[in-house]
Amino acid sequence: MNIESILRTEIQEAVQSLFGANLDQVQLQPTNQEFEGSHTLVCFSLTKISKKNPEETGKAIGDYLKEKSSIVSDYNVVKGFLNLSIKDAVWVEMLATIVAQPNYGQLPKNGKEIMIEYSSPNTNKPLHLGHLRNNFLGWSVAELYKANGYKVHKVQIINDRGIHICKSMAAWKLYGNGETPKTTGIKGDHLVGKYYVEFNTRLTEQVKELETKGVAKEEAEKQAPIMKVAIDMLRKWEYRDEETLALWKMMNGWVYEGFETTYKKMGVDFDKLYYESNTFLLGKEQVITGVEKGVFFKKEDGSVWVDLTADGLDQKVLLRSDGTSVYMTQDIGTAILRFHDYPNITGQVYTVGNEQEYHFKVLFLILQKLGYEWAKHCYHLSYGMVDLPTGKMKSREGTVVDADDLIDEMISEAKRQTLELGKTDEMSEAEASKLFEMIGLGALKFFLLKVDPKKKMLFDPNESIQLQGFTGPFIQYTHARIKAILRKAESMQVVISPDTFKGIEALASTEREVIRVISAFEGKLKEAVKDFSPAVIANYTYEVAKAYNQFYQSVPIFTEADADKLAFRIALSKSVANVLKRSMGLLGIEVPERM
RNA sequence: GGUCCGAUAGCUCAACUGGAUAGAGCAUCAGCCUUCUAAGCUGACGGUUCGGGGUUCGAGUCCCUGUCGGAUCACCA
Secondary structure (H helix, E strand, O other): OOHHHHHHHHHHHHHHHHHOOOOOOOOEEEOOOOOOOOEEEEOHHHHHHHOOOHHHHHHHHHHHHHHHOOOEEEEEEEOOEEEEEEOHHHHHHHHHHHHOOOOOOOOOOOOOEEEEEOOOOEOOOOOEHHHHHHHHHHHHHHHHHHHOOOEEEEEEEEEOOOHHHHHHHHHHHHHOOOOOHHHHOOOHHHHHHHHHHHHHHHHHHHHHHHHHOOOOHHHHHHHOHHHHHHHHHHHHHHOOOHHHHHHHHHHHHHHHHHHHHHHHHHOOOOOEEEEHHHHHHHHHHHHHHHHHHOOOEEOOOOOEEEEOHHHOOOEEEEEOOOOOEOHHHHHHHHHHHHHHHOOOOOEEEEEEEHHHHHHHHHHHHHHHHOOOHHHHHEEEEEEOOEEEOOEOOOOOOOOOOEHHHHHHHHHHHHHHHHHHOOOOOOOOHHHHHHHHHHHHHHHHHHHHHOOOOOOOEEOOHHHHOOOOOOOHHHHHHHHHHHHHHHHHHHHOOOOOOHHHOOOOOOOOHHHHHHHHHHOOHHHHHHHHHHOOOHHHHHHHHHHHHHHHHHHHHHOOOOOOOOHHHHHHHHHHHHHHHHHHHHHHHHOOOOOOOOO
């Protein structure tokens, strides 16, 4: 059952019958809280058809509906807005249809297949706050696609080669004394990151020293001994030097082990991993065939370029004069490989920060020029940077918020506050520690996902660990409260099949509102995927919890004498719990049975 | 300099894609626990939607213009 589509049809009939005109677009919107009703028809645009002023138009349609409609119970017109009330019996029926759907919130399969990329870190340092937004966002968008009936492949490209990792390797080789994660007890990605920092520290020193000897800064950076070692390693890597490859494999191995731990804590996963070291050669081949086809051109020094000036962009280098590849080359190879691996995908979504908008514009254009039709269905899911109250995160200034640290802090803060409220007194230790984790991670994920991905956001550590108001824990709490009610109902053996409450005729306004909100779920799923925005779901989830809490506060459940009404309220509560669990699940957030 | 984003309550964010008197949370203040979990609920306070023009029945939303932020324009990734 869909109230909106019934209303649309009936309004079209009304307009046809009253004014003899076809109405192809019906402007329906939710009624403002302050007015009576749930659905509002905006009448201004109808005045041309009706030849009446908005008020009279609304009144005419309202009268017609009140008499003829199967679902409208009443109406009022305020300044050209026709507010319609729906019969309570219809709302009750609405709830019954929701209760009858065990998979409410899962749209039917549509046969389409899509690939979503996110995370895609460099292998020279641990994950940070920026990666958290990226990962939660990408993972959640993948879930949104699934909920909308798509088959989804979650992937990442691991930037495992290049000068960045050579820097860590160089510093480790020179100053590492053979340290390993085992000997130091340091998590692998952090250990490698330590040597990346070490590299930069040493480099700065050496550059300074050279500068005092009169060498220009730019030149000094190239001449610094440690930089020479790194560049030499990069060259050796390309020539498959065994010792260098062994070191590279070992240190990357440490990083992967560390990443795996972090991903597991974060609750994100991937269906397939792509490694730059495996795809850049394919990219090179593609560029060379592109030259043969005349899509790209070669300069005298041997470098290969693409000319995008006709598309309003610049010329872009694709291969260096020494024949080595650049970032773009690798991305061309990766994209082609993916469509080869998954021939049925209709498109690809790249979850990458907005500083790379230009890069992806160029990439998609190049793929089109190479003749790949699917390039039109590649989308850059561009999200805004995460800023701190102190400004931007800068690795050089040590203001980067480490992902592992942040997650640990969130969990211990959740623990502190939960213990303070005495919520775990009757819990086993295992249940309690699972709860702290749920709350801490829930707060963090919700905080990062509730903001429109396109916008840059401010991460205030103090605000993110808030557990009241528009937060993840607030939703989790609402869910836990409902679960308590359901447990009690079960022990009382309340039967909640629709038959038990179909006779109900009058509803409290908060009950009506709860049904209205949960019945909007599937529309929200479509909106969220269309906008690539988990924020739509986060806002919606809050709306559901808020509506339920108002009901909870004003309508008693177990003191209700009428068995049908009791059953109805239990069913309503259960549906809300399901919607909360499902929608929070789309954000990657678990909800507890008690808290 | 070119291109692209952004600017909404003291702070962090919404606003159903052009609709009603612009809404939430935090913060501040005032109420509600003998009743299903008070991480909750109710109320108060808080706005020239960056400035200026325009389009129309109607603009935070669309167009023009100015100001201020940010990103990007590498043989970096």
